[in-house]
Amino acid sequence: MSDEQFEMFPYTQPEAILHPPKPKLGPNATISQALEPFREHMIRKEFAANTIAAFSSDMAMFCEYTGSKTRLADISTADLKAFLAYLRDERDAPCSPKSLARRLTTLKVFFGWLVQVGVLSQDVSAELAHKPVQSPLPTVLSETAIQRVLEVTGSMRDASDSPDARPHLLITLLLATGIKKAECMRVTLGDIDLSRPGQPALRIRYEKPRQRFKNRLIGLPPDWPDTLQRYVWRYQPQVKLFECTGRNLEYVLHMVSTVSGLHTKLTFEMLRWTCAVRSFQAGMDPERLRKRLGLSRMAWRNTLPVIEQLSEEPL
Numbered sequence: 001m002s003d004e005q006f007e008m009f010p011y012t013q014p015e016a017i018l019h020p021p022k023p024k025l026g027p028n029a030t031i032s033q034a035l036e037p038f039r040e041h042m043i044r045k046e047f048a049a050n051t052i053a054a055f056s057s058d059m060a061m062f063c064e065y066t067g068s069k070t071r072l073a074d075i076s077t078a079d080l081k082a083f084l085a086y087l088r089d090e091r092d093a094p095c096s097p098k099s100l101a102r103r104l105t106t107l108k109v110f111f112g113w114l115v116q117v118g119v120l121s122q123d124v125s126a127e128l129a130h131k132p133v134q135s136p137l138p139t140v141l142s143e144t145a146i147q148r149v150l151e152v153t154g155s156m157r158d159a160s161d162s163p164d165a166r167p168h169l170l171i172t173l174l175l176a177t178g179i180k181k182a183e184c185m186r187v188t189l190g191d192i193d194l195s196r197p198g199q200p201a202l203r204i205r206y207e208k209p210r211q212r213f214k215n216r217l218i219g220l221p222p223d224w225p226d227t228l229q230r231y232v233w234r235y236q237p238q239v240k241l242f243e244c245t246g247r248n249l250e251y252v253l254h255m256v257s258t259v260s261g262l263h264t265k266l267t268f269e270m271l272r273w274t275c276a277v278r279s280f281q282a283g284m285d286p287e288r289l290r291k292r293l294g295l296s297r298m299a300w301r302n303t304l305p306v307i308e309q310l311s312e313e314p315l
Contacts, residue, residue, distance in 0.1 A: 025119045027073035031063050034072060034114070041113055046210050048296050058106035072114065077124045080107055084128070098135070104128055138273040139264055140310055146175065146274070152260045157227060165230035167256050170242075170249060172227065174268065177202055177218045178275030178293050181268035184249070187241040198222045204294060214294035276303075277310045 023037035038059060042052045065083050066075065087095045087103060095103065111125040141149070153168035174184070183204055193201040200220040206212060237243045253266040264270075272293075279289050289307075290300045 022117050023119065025072070025114075027120060028071050029119070030069050030071060031066055031075070032068035034110075034119075035059055035063060038110055038113060041117075043210055045298075046213055046296055047298055049211075051296075051298060054102060055106045055109065058103045059110060061103075062107070072120060075124060077127050080111075080125055080128060083107075101130060104130060137306065137310060139270050140274040140277050141266075141270065145260070145262060149256060149260045149262070149266070153256060157230060163230065163234070165227050165234065167252050169224075169227045169231045170252060171256065171266075171271065172221055172224060173202070174271035175275055175278075176220050176224070177204075178272045178279070179204060179218075180272060180294075181246055181249075183294070184268065185240070185242060185246050188239055189237060189241060192220075192228070192241070193217070194225055200225050213291075213296065216291060216294060218292060273307075273310070276307050280307050280311050 023034070023041070025034055025037060035056070039052065039056055042055060047055070062083055065086060066079060084100065084104060084107075088100055108125045108128065111120070111123050114120040115123045149171060150168070153171055157163055157165040157168040170184075173179070179187075179202075187202065187204075191203045191205065193203060200222070202218050202220055204214065204216050204218065206214045235243070242249060250267070253268070253271075257264070257266045276289065276293060279292065280286070284292070286300075286304060290297070290304075293303070295303055
């Protein structure tokens with residue numbers, strides 16, 4: 001079942017995002033005066049909360065290094081290189097390569113923004129080059145492993161003695177939607193749309209305005225409601241789909257891994273990546289896949305290349 005039969009929640013980007021206001025800054029403003037407008041810019045652009053926190057922390061560190069009263073116009077490429085060298089070699093707690101790469105990204109985003117809104121005429125971070133950080137690729141399930149897992153969970157659901165539909169419900173949900181663990185734990189019975197025969201769907205909701213881009217409607221397998229009915233009969237949930245802790249569901253995944261004879265443990269993250277790669281290999285448009293996964297455009301810049309690399313080999 002593809003989510004292409006469903007419309008995403010209507011969402012028109014606010015005027016402040018389409019045409020961001022120019023901050024009340026000039027080249028003679030100090031670095032400290034630019035920090036709050038930069039944070040407001042990230043919020044308008046709907047950066048992820050973790051990204052905003054990390055970038056704000058990085059800029060506070062840069063502000064401390066340069067001096068809070070340093071004028072924006074006085075900061076040079078050499079200053080940025082010296083700051084990165086300090087982080088790498090001179091600081092009491094040297095940066096890991098991954099943290100250093102992120103702080104370089106922060107500088108590029110910050111000074112690129114200053115040029116974009118006309119505060120500076122030249123991007124002093126443009127000459128700084130990223131050095132790729134090699135991170136291990138995520139683990140995804142092969143089609144053979146997926147079929148083995150579904151056979152095991154299907155047998156648990158259909159057992160004549162003490163049937164348990166929860167493992168099958170959980171794993172088919174994650175493989176079909178790619179939702180995160182936190183999103184899974186928030187799903188309520190009211191978020192499940194069974195109004196269209198043969199076209200069940202799941203609504204993922206976020207209340208905060210800057211997270212509205214994560215709101216989405218995702219199609220579920222046509223036979224999923226049958227598994228849901230069996231699950232509800234046994235577990236009797238009242239409000240949330242899974243009225244247990246996240247740790248309980250992790251135990252379910254680990255149990256299925258063992259019974260299926262997998263060489264690795266099933267996790268929420270593994271099933272999310274597997275869903276993404278399967279969708280990409282099936283020809284889903286990258287922009288639609290980004291929305292389906294609930295990712296910001298900035299997060300997608302790092303995620304899409306990983307999906308592409310994982311998709312080079314058949315599952």
